[in-house]
């Protein structure tokens with residue numbers, strides 16, 4: 001697990017959420033085996049989600065968001081190695097067999113994918129999809145009860161009862177996505193991962209889905225991890241946000257706080273890259289995310305970080321718990337903690353990286 005240190009000043013009293021997390025992830029790793037070596041797609045990640053809470057998971061393409069979402073639910077593909085703890089109601093999901101996980105998926109754990117057409121069976125009517133899902137997990141339901149529950153879930157998604165016996169191809173893309181969500185939610189799972197649920201949908205459908213997800217957590221206390229590229233959705237729909245970079249969570253905290261006062265340079269750069277009405281010029285983060293077979297030493301963001309110091313290239317920064325309640329894995333916060341910088345970097349660790357490199361080149365000349 002990554003080191004976790006606390007900033008010298010204690011967090012103000014009364015800011016901690018006392019309700020117990022429904023899901024607690026500790027030191028989770030999901031590595032894909034490849035001929036070049038393991039791709040460390042998720043590499044020691046910690047987070048909690050509480051009942052009724054929505055955690056937004058953001059970061060550039062390829063940083064490991066989907067791998068994390070699937071890894072948490074025990075849905076990492078064959079050949080991926082999963083290690084660490086995913087504590088769900090007292091059970092470590094990582095240690096469960098496929099069969100045990102299968103039993104939890106649906107009634108307890110839900111996943112909403114981004115491509116509904118690949119998940120809905122084109123030969124089955126929508127009514128049959130609901131009957132199969134409900135009968136598998138709640139075999140005691142009568143036919144009428146199945147119909148009642150299914151229509152209630154569909155109504156919540158704005159799909160009229162008259163479409164209950166239609167086939168998937170008879171719906172628009174946005175409707176199919178809402179049907180998929182209704183299918184995932186008809187069992188009222190305690191924890192749901194929604195992986196880009198609104199990608200490829202128009203903004204009105206997107207807004208409707210976000211509203212539905214908000215209703216869900218209000219009505220059923222469902223805890224949700226929402227994976228998205230859309231920072232606007234996170235600002236609107238999420239209580240907390242976790243920012244991923246190269247397989248790690250570099251910053252997490254209250255969504256409003258992180259957006260208003262981002263602490264990690266990667267979060268700052270990511271937010272600057274977002275287009276808004278007040279955008280005057282396009283900003284992008286120079287360079288590309290690293291190769292996850294051989295990630296950079298120290299902080300994985302250091303080769304692209306405008307604020308990198310010498311220590312950043314050499315030593316991995318610990319997670320620092322800030323007064324705001326956020327955590328940030330950056331030497332700019334960790335350097336203030338007594339003893340955090342290892343002695344061998346104590347004298348020159350705070351020098352800007354580029355400057356330090358120039359000096360060492362000049363020394364050699």
Ligand SMILES: Nc1ncnc2c1ncn2[C@@H]1O[C@H](COP(=O)(O)OP(=O)(O)OP(=O)(O)O)[C@@H](O)[C@H]1O
Pocket residue numbers: 032033034039041059060061062063064065066067068077292
């Ligand atoms: N089956 C696989 N085998 C090997 N590497 C994989 C596999 N699936 C994903 N990866 C690699 O793992 C890393 C994380 O991928 P992942 O899809 O989790 O990222 P992501 O943040 O969800 O990306 P996006 O936002 O584009 O969906 C990437 O480097 C990707 O190339």
